[in-house]
Amino acid sequence: MRRPSGRRTRLIARTELRRTWRKLKGTTRGALIFLGGGLGISIYSLAIGAGAFFFGGALADSDPHTVRLATTAGIVGLLGLVGFFTLQHTVKSAGEPDAADGLLTTVPYEDAAAGLLAAEAGRVSLALAIPIVALVGGLAAGDAGVLVALVALVGSVAVALLGTVLGFGLGLVTKLVANRSAFVASHRASVGAAVSLILPLGWVAMTAVPTVQLRVLQLATQSPLSWPADVVLLVLGTGGNSVAAVVATAGIFGALPVGAVACLWLAGRAWYADPVQPDHEFDADERTLSDRLLAGRVPTATRVVAQKSWLRAKRAPVTVQFAVMPFFFLVYHLQIVILERVVPPTLPLSAGLASAAAFGAAFSLNPLGGEEGVLPLTLTANVSGRAFVTGLVLAGALPGVVVTTLLVVGLGVAAGTPPITLAAGLTIALVATLAAPAIAVGTGVVFPKFESSSVQGREVVVPSGWAFGLYFLVLGVAVAPASLAYLLAVRDIFAIPFDTLWLLSGGLVATVAIAGAGAVAGFLYAANRVATYRLD
Amino acid sequence: MCPPAPAIVTEGLTKRYSGVSAIADLDLTVPRGSVFGFLGPNGAGKTSTIRILTTLTNPTSGTARVAGESVADRAAVVEHIGFLPEEPPLYDELTGREQLEYVAGLRGHEYWGRVESLLDRFDLDEDADRRVETYSKGMKQKLGLVQALLHDPDVLFLDEPTSGLDPRAARTVRDTISEVAAADTTVFLSTHILPVVEELADTVGVLYDGDLVAEGSPDELTDSVESGSTLEDVFLDVTSEHPGER
Numbered sequence: 014m015r016r017p018s019g020r021r022t023r024l025i026a027r028t029e030l031r032r033t034w035r036k037l038k039g040t041t042r043g044a045l046i047f048l049g050g051g052l053g054i055s056i057y058s059l060a061i062g063a064g065a066f067f068f069g070g071a072l073a074d075s076d077p078h079t080v081r082l083a084t085t086a087g088i089v090g091l092l093g094l095v096g097f098f099t100l101q102h103t104v105k106s107a108g109e110p111d112a113a114d115g116l117l118t119t120v121p122y123e124d125a126a127a128g129l130l131a132a133e134a135g136r137v138s139l140a141l142a143i144p145i146v147a148l149v150g151g152l153a154a155g156d157a158g159v160l161v162a163l164v165a166l167v168g169s170v171a172v173a174l175l176g177t178v179l180g181f182g183l184g185l186v187t188k189l190v191a192n193r194s195a196f197v198a199s200h201r202a203s204v205g206a207a208v209s210l211i212l213p214l215g216w217v218a219m220t221a222v223p224t225v226q227l228r229v230l231q232l233a234t235q236s237p238l239s240w241p242a243d244v245v246l247l248v249l250g251t252g253g254n255s256v257a258a259v260v261a262t263a264g265i266f267g268a269l270p271v272g273a274v275a276c277l278w279l280a281g282r283a284w285y286a287d288p289v290q291p292d293h294e295f296d297a298d299e300r301t302l303s304d305r306l307l308a309g310r311v312p313t314a315t316r317v318v319a320q321k322s323w324l325r326a327k328r329a330p331v332t333v334q335f336a337v338m339p340f341f342f343l344v345y346h347l348q349i350v351i352l353e354r355v356v357p358p359t360l361p362l363s364a365g366l367a368s369a370a371a372f373g374a375a376f377s378l379n380p381l382g383g384e385e386g387v388l389p390l391t392l393t394a395n396v397s398g399r400a401f402v403t404g405l406v407l408a409g410a411l412p413g414v415v416v417t418t419l420l421v422v423g424l425g426v427a428a429g430t431p432p433i434t435l436a437a438g439l440t441i442a443l444v445a446t447l448a449a450p451a452i453a454v455g456t457g458v459v460f461p462k463f464e465s466s467s468v469q470g471r472e473v474v475v476p477s478g479w480a481f482g483l484y485f486l487v488l489g490v491a492v493a494p495a496s497l498a499y500l501l502a503v504r505d506i507f508a509i510p511f512d513t514l515w516l517l518s519g520g521l522v523a524t525v526a527i528a529g530a531g532a533v534a535g536f537l538y539a540a541n542r543v544a545t546y547r548l549d
Numbered sequence: 550m551c552p553p554a555p556a557i558v559t560e561g562l563t564k565r566y567s568g569v570s571a572i573a574d575l576d577l578t579v580p581r582g583s584v585f586g587f588l589g590p591n592g593a594g595k596t597s598t599i600r601i602l603t604t605l606t607n608p609t610s611g612t613a614r615v616a617g618e619s620v621a622d623r624a625a626v627v628e629h630i631g632f633l634p635e636e637p638p639l640y641d642e643l644t645g646r647e648q649l650e651y652v653a654g655l656r657g658h659e660y661w662g663r664v665e666s667l668l669d670r671f672d673l674d675e676d677a678d679r680r681v682e683t684y685s686k687g688m689k690q691k692l693g694l695v696q697a698l699l700h701d702p703d704v705l706f707l708d709e710p711t712s713g714l715d716p717r718a719a720r721t722v723r724d725t726i727s728e729v730a731a732a733d734t735t736v737f738l739s740t741h742i743l744p745v746v747e748e749l750a751d752t753v754g755v756l757y758d759g760d761l762v763a764e765g766s767p768d769e770l771t772d773s774v775e776s777g778s779t780l781e782d783v784f785l786d787v788t789s790e791h792p793g794e795r
Contacts, residue, residue: 080585118589164734221563225736313654313657314654314657317650317651317654317655318655320651321640321643321651324643324647325640325642325643326641328643328680329641329642332642350556386636386638386639387638387639387640388638389603389605389632389634389638390621390632390638390652390696391638391655392604392627392650393603393604393623393627393630393632394603394627394652394655394656395624395628395655395656395700395716396656397624397657543601544623545626547605547607547608548600548605548606549602549606
């Protein structure tokens with residue numbers, strides 16, 4: 014491995030930063046991210062600045078344990094935040110040059126890797142500039158004093174850079190494993206589900222629990238991560254271990270070049286690794302589960318459309334990753350499960366409806382755009398609009414029914430839901446599961462989307478936000494009567510003047526009527542639109 | 550006895566995009582079982598014409614019939630056509646064989662029997678169980694051609710079919726075009742590779758700025774410029790600002 018050229022590193026980093034700026038400036042999405050992010054950062058910065066101004070002095074006068082706790086919390090928080098976002102950004106896009114063939118045949122890969130790392134550090138620095146200025150300014154202007162402010166400035170910049178290097182390196186490791194691991198290549202669907210749903214959901218649910226946060230912080234204060242607090246304590250003159258302070262300072266500043274060199278080494282491995290592609294043994298007589306379920310029961314064209322959708326999702330889960338979003342609405346319920354160790358009575362139906370919404374969206378929310386470059390074939394393949402749309406609806410409804418049933422029944426039993434209420438909840442969720450894909454195809458052809466977006470480094474056509482919005486609105490209106498009846502049945506919100514069975518039945522009838530109407534309308538409209546669609 | 554109806558007929562076919570004319574009043578007749586070489590510089594309107602004839606786009610005005618069916622009736626037209634666009638329409642996530650099984654399923658499973666022989670003919674049988682995303686450009690092109698031929702169409706639309714192919718694969722494609730044309734399939738061939746058109750086409754049409762500026766057999770066209778000229782000379786002549794002064 015050779016030492017990267019400073020001139021080329023600067024040139025590549027500058028070009029990358031310029032491209033980032035133009036992407037933010039030149040697209041509506043970019044402008045919204047810029048404005049939204051800018052607003053969020055400004056609000057947080059104000060809070061940080063005010064906190065540092067009013068409470069910085071009090072903290073400086075606190076006992077050493079409190080100072081250690083606060084300093085460690087700041088370090089762990091900043092390191093975790095920057096590391097997580099950098100890891101995500103590296104896996105998604107920043108961990109590989111966009112025009113890799115061109116750049117890697119123009120400059121040594123070390124220069125390219127150093128340029129990308131420097132660009133990432135530049136992005137992080139720009140994003141954190143205002144909060145850090147606010148923190149330092151608040152400390153300096155308040156009672157904490159200039160010396161503490163100076164330590165905070167140097168420390169926060171160093172920790173942010175360390176988080177960047179750490180996140181970039183871990184991102185490259187992730188890319189390398191994803192490319193080279195036969196296990197990952199063969200189990201992309203399971204790995205994709207874990208990465209996009211279970212891990213984030215678990216993380217959000219766990220970190221919201223104060224006892225978990227406190228435990229993490231306690232562990233951190235007993236680890237070398239708390240040693241930088243000794244620097245602060247020495248500056249304040251309220252104690253502190255000078256050996257720990259020296260080791261912490263040397264550790265942070267020494268880890269930066271070592272980490273950067275490791276990143277260059279990893280980039281060489283990740284970029285030049287041959288990706289593992291599992292072959293698929295073909296047996297002309299073999300019948301898959303879906304063959305056995307569908308062959309002879311639905312027209313061949315419908316069956317192959319559904320099977321094609323499942324195959325694509327299984328091998329490239331990133332194409333349906335957007336659909337897991339409804340499950341994130343269950344975070345509140347999960348927190349209750351973790352904190353109170355009980356399953357809330359509303360969780361079975363909520364989980365069932367999340368499953369219905371997710372499976373409804375997964376294959377059906379962009380019937381035209383989701384075909385990507387294959388759309389000309391689909392339109393000229395002599396398959397009717399109804400057969401094609403039925404295939405998409407089937408692709409979502411069939412697995413949806415299984416998952417929804419398992420979730421509602423499993424959680425219902427765990428929650429101790431009475432049988433009649435549980436049966437009503439299951440029926441509501443199944444009605445939603447069957448109607449959702451048909452509603453989705455309708456909204457998907459009203460708002461088709463053909464432009465691709467980069468998701469985890471791959472160009473994917475995800476459904477439009479308008480289609481998402483309309484779909485959730487229609488599905489929400491459809492399930493509202495039955496869900497409200499279910500809520501009144503499981504929670505004593507107010508006394509109802511008639512029997513629970515009547516309440517649930519009435520809600521269910523209304524939901525079946527609305528969902529049925531929405532599904533039929535959506536299906537027929539989509540079938541007609543696909544049959545007559547022109548690429549004008 | 551009446552002569553067979555032409556495979557493709559257009560009358561006054563016009564396509565405008567936001568007021569800009571892509572095709573202007575195009576009259577075209579392609580006899581059944583012939584190979585029609587469709588030439589023209591970039592932006593001449595070739596792709597727009599093919600998209601109208603394959604029912605992917607509506608004309609602004611005029612009519613077109615393919616295999617006797619109006620292009621306004623997609624369901625009727627698509628039964629008769631096979632189409633290989635410039636970018637082969639393939640799912641990256643499927644294997645070559647799964648892609649063909651999918652298309653065979655869409656069109657009716659009786660075509661499944663042709664898959665193996667076509668894979669073998671195009672030297673794709675060894676790679677048929679690899680994902681399409683691992684294929685080279687030439688392999689994707691060949692797979693795209695196989696799926697366009699799978700149902701033995703009456704009219705085959707090919708947009709740059711030999712682009713990116715190695716000499717052996719390009720020869721296979723040219724031989725296939727000759728064979729399907731001999732078996733009464735009409736081939737509408739759009740390409741920039743003029744020797745391919747010279748070798749295969751019975752009739753050549755040259756589109757320039759949306760107008761059909763030349764039409765005839767390759768011999769008729771080359772003779773119309775000067776003796777000893779090639780199709781390239783004809784192309785350059787009719788697509789220059791001042792024809793005949795090149």
